Amino acid sequence: MKRVRNRDAGNLIGEREEFYGSHFSGTIERDAWGTGMLEGPELTDYRDAFKGGPVYVVRSYATPIAWTPATGPLSWTVPTTTYSPTTTQHQHTVRYAVRRAAVAARVAVLV
Numbered sequence: 001m002k003r004v005r006n007r008d009a010g011n012l013i014g015e016r017e018e019f020y021g022s023h024f025s026g027t028i029e030r031d032a033w034g035t036g037m038l039e040g041p042e043l044t045d046y047r048d049a050f051k052g053g054p055v056y057v058v059r060s061y062a063t064p065i066a067w068t069p070a071t072g073p074l075s076w077t078v079p080t081t082t083y084s085p086t087t088t089q090h091q092h093t094v095r096y097a098v099r100r101a102a103v104a105a106r107v108a109v110l111v
Contacts, residue, residue, distance in 0.1 A: 014101035036063025060090040
């Protein structure tokens, strides 16, 4: 797993590569082991994502802020809930990376 500066994580997110930064990470997970502050319908969507196999999850602190299947076509879910200023910056990085990846791959994005 690569250690990166948070501002450099976007390229790794777009490629679904594992990384960790300062309270910011992207990993391939096999179950919904930690949900942080995620709640309501977004929590249900997150848990349901694992029914199809491993999921690439981007977290800010312990909260999933974006996810897509670990393999196959990109199908990103990026909840709109906001948290702290730091997490908001992480969310901006994710949204930018997801949009760049979508343009490159010409896939649907759920943002």
